[in-house]
Amino acid sequence: MLSNDDLIHIRRRLHQIPELALKEEETHDFLLETIQTFPQTNLSYREIEGLPTAILVRVAGSNPERTIGYRADIDALPVEEDTGLDFASENEGQMHACGHDIHMTVALGTLSYYADNQPKDNLIFFFQPAEESEGGGKIAYEKNAFSGEWRPDEFYALHDTPTLPAGTIGCRMGTLFAGTSEVVATLTGKGGHAAYPHQANDMVVAVAQFINQVQTIISRSIDPIESGVITFGKLRAGEINNVIAGKAVLEGTMRGLTQTMLEDLTQRVRDIGEGIARSYNCQVDVDFKQDAYYPVENTPALTAKFIDFMENDASIDFETTPPAMTGEDFGYLIHQIPGTMFWLGVGETSSLHSATFKPDEAAIEKGIHAITSYLNWRMTTGEAQDV
Numbered sequence: 001m002l003s004n005d006d007l008i009h010i011r012r013r014l015h016q017i018p019e020l021a022l023k024e025e026e027t028h029d030f031l032l033e034t035i036q037t038f039p040q041t042n043l044s045y046r047e048i049e050g051l052p053t054a055i056l057v058r059v060a061g062s063n064p065e066r067t068i069g070y071r072a073d074i075d076a077l078p079v080e081e082d083t084g085l086d087f088a089s090e091n092e093g094q095m096h097a098c099g100h101d102i103h104m105t106v107a108l109g110t111l112s113y114y115a116d117n118q119p120k121d122n123l124i125f126f127f128q129p130a131e132e133s134e135g136g137g138k139i140a141y142e143k144n145a146f147s148g149e150w151r152p153d154e155f156y157a158l159h160d161t162p163t164l165p166a167g168t169i170g171c172r173m174g175t176l177f178a179g180t181s182e183v184v185a186t187l188t189g190k191g192g193h194a195a196y197p198h199q200a201n202d203m204v205v206a207v208a209q210f211i212n213q214v215q216t217i218i219s220r221s222i223d224p225i226e227s228g229v230i231t232f233g234k235l236r237a238g239e240i241n242n243v244i245a246g247k248a249v250l251e252g253t254m255r256g257l258t259q260t261m262l263e264d265l266t267q268r269v270r271d272i273g274e275g276i277a278r279s280y281n282c283q284v285d286v287d288f289k290q291d292a293y294y295p296v297e298n299t300p301a302l303t304a305k306f307i308d309f310m311e312n313d314a315s316i317d318f319e320t321t322p323p324a325m326t327g328e329d330f331g332y333l334i335h336q337i338p339g340t341m342f343w344l345g346v347g348e349t350s351s352l353h354s355a356t357f358k359p360d361e362a363a364i365e366k367g368i369h370a371i372t373s374y375l376n377w378r379m380t381t382g383e384a385q386d387v
C-alpha cells in the first residue's frame, strides 16, 4: 500500500503535468505506471474505445455480492498557475486549479489499499477524463464502459472543497450540486454609421435589453424558495466606437438544483429571445448545451447509509453541507447508476478554479482513510442490491 510519502510525491508529480479535457495523455501514462506497481493478482483493466485517456481498473472481490464503483476525474483547467509552489505546473496556461490531482491521488491510495487487501465485493476504479468540459462521464457511459462485469451496482465520487477543514467529509441527502447548461445567444441586426442609427439595427442595444430581461428571471419568474443562477461571463459585440454593431454574441451558464428548474430557465430565456427578436426586428438564436451536467442528486437509501456511517465513525470528521451551484458530470452517472457524491475538505485556501488554489495535502491520507473505512463497512453489511 502507498505510504503517505508516496502519496505526496504522486500528488506533486500529477500537479506538475496538468492537461485539459480529453488531452490527458501524460496523466494517463503516469496513473497507469503507478497502478502497475501494485500487486496485480486481483486487478484487471478495460480500455474505452474512443476515450483513450480513461482508465478502468477492476479489483475482483473474494466473495462478491455487489460491484462498487469509485470515480476520480483527471483533467485540469486553462488557468495560469500563480501559487509559487516549487512543484507548480510545468504546462503553461494549465493548472489543477480544481484539485483533480488530489482526487486522483486519493483514488490511487484507495486502489493500492485494495490491491494489497482483497475486498469482499468487486470494485471498479474509473479514472475519468473531461469533467470540466465535454462530459467525460457521459461519453464513457455511452461507449458501454460499464457493461457486463464492469457495471457498478453503486457509484461514489468526491470533490475537494476549501470550505471544509482538510480531511473533513461533507455530504447531504438530495441534491449536492446544481445541474448546469451553457447558453450562447447570437443576435443579428444590421451594422452602420454611428451617426445614422435609423439606417442600422444596433445589436449592442438589443443585447443590453436581452441581458436585463434575462436577469429578471431568477427574481421574478421562479419560486424564491427554490434556487437558480444565470451568469453571462462573455460578451462580444462591435469593433470600433463609431460603427454600429450588427452582431452580438453572449455566452453564459445557467444553474438550477433540479432538472425541472433548468428546463424552466431554458424556456424563459428562449421566450425572452423571441420577444427581443420581435421588439428589435432582429434575429436571435439561443443555443443551450447541457451535455452531462445533470444535477448531482444523491441516491436516497445509499446516501443515508453513507452519512450514517460517516457521522458515527469517531475517526472521521463529518459535516452536513448545503447544496452548491457548482456543476459536475458525475450527475449524469448517478442518473444512470445509484450513487453518492461527497466533499473532501482541503482546508482554507482561495476558491476552486483560482490561480492561487493550494489544497492542504493532509486531506489525502484522511480521505483515503474515510473511503476505505466506509467501503469495508459497506462490503460487510450483507445488504446487497438494497439501493
Ligand SMILES: CC(=O)N[C@@H](CCC[C@H](N)C(=O)O)C(=O)O
Residues within 6 Å of the ligand: 098, 131, 132, 133, 180, 181, 182, 253, 254, 293, 325, 326, 327, 328, 352, 353
Ligand atoms: C466543479 C466545477 O467547477 N464544475 C464546473 C462544471 C462546468 C459545467 C459546464 N461546462 C458549464 O459551464 O455550465 C462548474 O463550472 O461548476
